Amino acid sequence: MKSIEEQSRILKAIAHPHRMEIILRLKGDGCNVSEIQNSMDLPQSTISNHLLILKNAGILSSRREGTTVCYKIEIEEIKQILDILAGM
Amino acid sequence: MKSIEEQSRILKAIAHPHRMEIILRLKGDGCNVSEIQNSMDLPQSTISNHLLILKNAGILSSRREGTTVCYKIEIEEIKQILDILAGM
DNA sequence: TCCATATATTTCAATAATTCGTTACTATCG
DNA sequence: CGATAGTAACGAATTATTGAAATATATGGA
Numbered sequence A, B: 001m002k003s004i005e006e007q008s009r010i011l012k013a014i015a016h017p018h019r020m021e022i023i024l025r026l027k028g029d030g031c032n033v034s035e036i037q038n039s040m041d042l043p044q045s046t047i048s049n050h051l052l053i054l055k056n057a058g059i060l061s062s063r064r065e066g067t068t069v070c071y072k073i074e075i076e077e078i079k080q081i082l083d084i085l086a087g088m
Numbered sequence C: 001t002c003c004a005t006a007t008a009t010t011t012c013a014a015t016a017a018t019t020c021g022t023t024a025c026t027a028t029c030g
Numbered sequence D: 001c002g003a004t005a006g007t008a009a010c011g012a013a014t015t016a017t018t019g020a021a022a023t024a025t026a027t028g029g030a
Helices: A004-014 A017-027 A032-040 A044-056 A076-086 B004-014 B017-027 B033-039 B044-056 B077-084
Strands: A060-065 A068-072 B060-065 B066-074
Touching: A004 A017, A004 A044, A004 A076, A004 B004, A004 B017, A004 B077, A017 A032, A017 A068, A017 A076, A017 B004, A032 A044, A032 A068, A044 A060, A044 A068, A044 B060, A060 B033, A068 A076, A068 B017, A076 B004, A076 B077, B004 B017, B004 B044, B004 B060, B004 B077, B017 B066, B017 B077, B033 B044, B033 B066, B066 B077
Parallel strands: none
Antiparallel strands: A060 A068, B060 B066
């Protein structure tokens, strides 16, 4: 069971419009960075930065697949939280 | 259905250890500010500021009861989200 | 009205987050 | 090996958040 500090670090990582969009995209099939970039009108470095923040928070993992990198949601509960928010 | 921006504004308001503790206290019976202050070792102005942030986000409402002020959680979903986090 | 208690507001310094251009790395292909 | 595509890291400018002291306001009672 995580401490309040850990819980709030996770929440803070999600609590940003761009990062929420990124997670929503990863919830479906989308996986590599280019796809995310193409669907969001932001510079590559900005997307990469947000991905790193989510990864450092333990929310995403990444693995290289040849020349691209595939990101994936590691914490199931994150999806539940986004679902609750989406239904508000 | 709220926009991503609105959703992230709500999340951002919760995503702070002090504010999460405040919400946890309000989930139970606790209600007025002094009780919260006494159970958390923080200056009054700090608590008051956090309460304001939560109120501005629409998460809490307040009503005066004589000399004290009673706060209450207005968004049920917030409790669900905290429950999910607590179970992680 | 004056006081004591409860809560809110203002304000400021310190710190942290955000964005994005540029540069560096990594893997594949010819 | 050199070129190219995908991604990460660096660094600087801007903006947001945090915590707390000082101050203000509200309420009820003497």
